[in-house]
Amino acid sequence: MKLAKTLMATTALTVASGTAFADGHMANEMTLVSWGGAYQASQQNAYVAPYVEMNPGVTAVWDESSAEAVAKLRAMNEAGNVTWDVVDVVAADAIRLCDEGLALEIDADEQLAAAPDGTSASDDFGDLLVSDCFIPQIVYSTTFGYRTDLVGDTPPTDVCAVFDTDAYPGKRSLEKRPINNMEWALLCDGVAKDEVYDVLATSEGQDQALAKLDTIKDDVIWWSAGADTPQLLADGEVIMGSTYNGRLFAAIEEQDQPIAMLWDAQVFDLDGWIIPTGLSPEREARALDFVKFATDTQRLADQAKYISYGPARASSAPLVGQHAELGIDMAPHMPTDPENAKNTFLYNYEFWADYRDDIDAKFQAWLAQ
Numbered sequence: 001m002k003l004a005k006t007l008m009a010t011t012a013l014t015v016a017s018g019t020a021f022a023d024g025h026m027a028n029e030m031t032l033v034s035w036g037g038a039y040q041a042s043q044q045n046a047y048v049a050p051y052v053e054m055n056p057g058v059t060a061v062w063d064e065s066s067a068e069a070v071a072k073l074r075a076m077n078e079a080g081n082v083t084w085d086v087v088d089v090v091a092a093d094a095i096r097l098c099d100e101g102l103a104l105e106i107d108a109d110e111q112l113a114a115a116p117d118g119t120s121a122s123d124d125f126g127d128l129l130v131s132d133c134f135i136p137q138i139v140y141s142t143t144f145g146y147r148t149d150l151v152g153d154t155p156p157t158d159v160c161a162v163f164d165t166d167a168y169p170g171k172r173s174l175e176k177r178p179i180n181n182m183e184w185a186l187l188c189d190g191v192a193k194d195e196v197y198d199v200l201a202t203s204e205g206q207d208q209a210l211a212k213l214d215t216i217k218d219d220v221i222w223w224s225a226g227a228d229t230p231q232l233l234a235d236g237e238v239i240m241g242s243t244y245n246g247r248l249f250a251a252i253e254e255q256d257q258p259i260a261m262l263w264d265a266q267v268f269d270l271d272g273w274i275i276p277t278g279l280s281p282e283r284e285a286r287a288l289d290f291v292k293f294a295t296d297t298q299r300l301a302d303q304a305k306y307i308s309y310g311p312a313r314a315s316s317a318p319l320v321g322q323h324a325e326l327g328i329d330m331a332p333h334m335p336t337d338p339e340n341a342k343n344t345f346l347y348n349y350e351f352w353a354d355y356r357d358d359i360d361a362k363f364q365a366w367l368a369q
């Protein structure tokens with residue numbers, strides 16, 4: 001993919017000097033933390049590159065450690081050496097970081113851009129402002145892709161096909177963490193959608209989910225990077241696997257792989273920025289200047305030109321157009337499209353903020369058995 005190759009070749013970026021703050025200075029360096037791959041490429045193209053062009057002068061680098069953001073920021077804070085300036089995280093991690101005092105609280109209406117028609121940022125983002133520290137960027141989903149040439153004459157339409165190794169023999173790929181896997185396991189073990197988190201809050205419910213996952217454990221390749229499943233599918237090493245919908249879009253539409261989407265029970269989630277606490281005033285000013293630009297209406301709409309994630313601002317949605325290179329309409333490829341969203345599962349941010357550490361420990365112990 002040309003965009004991804006461009007990004008990977010760019011390890012140092014020049015970004016804006018921006019406007020002056022009260023002390024008259026902003027830092028000359030900025031470290032942006034994200035997830036790599038097609039998603040990071042969309043960020044580079046949609047708002048980092050324009051920020052560079054408009055305001056040359058400051059050096060910035062990408063770090064692809066977002067999956068480890070909570071643990072690493074805890075360690076940095078304890079050491080008194082915070083080396084990151086702006087960090088892309090999922091909503092549940094933002095809530096945890098905010099609760100622990102590791103992320104800066106943001107006044108959306110004072111520190112983020114209003115919509116072009118004057119609508120305040122808080123109204124424009126609405127319910128997606130799930131934490132005082134979280135600056136939403138996109139709505140995405142974790143869902144499944146499958147190899148169209150390996151599923152026979154009856155391609156899967158139900159997420160529970162993942163657990164049906166008789167009808168669909170072969171390896172599956174699942175993320176090496178409990179989130180989503182536990183929910184899908186309970187759904188496919190007969191738990192009603194609106195009762196999943198009540199069940200998962202109990203030790204018995206956690207054991208039930210792990211028992212269901214046990215039925216396919218020997219057929220699973222575990223992934224930790226979003227690019228893993230598309231590559232495993234492309235190589236024919238798995239018949240189906242979970243990953244972010246934007247990764248599958250890139251494999252299907254941009255790379256023309258024999259892969260199709262299984263949207264059933266896709267798990268909606270949010271992704272956005274946090275600014276770590278513990279920065280110098282100059283670095284904090286730089287980070288705030290960047291996120292105000294990067295999350296305005298036009299920039300979030302522009303991101304949808306490069307990846308099939310829905311922009312988090314209501315004012316951005318009408319501006320979503322065609323893919324920058326392919327010329328195809330992007331709206332039908334969004335997880336929020338009505339055809340794709342017939343049976344969605346809504347991720348519970350607060351549940352995972354509260355239970356993540358305990359269930360993680362239980363999940364990793366199960367993996368090691």
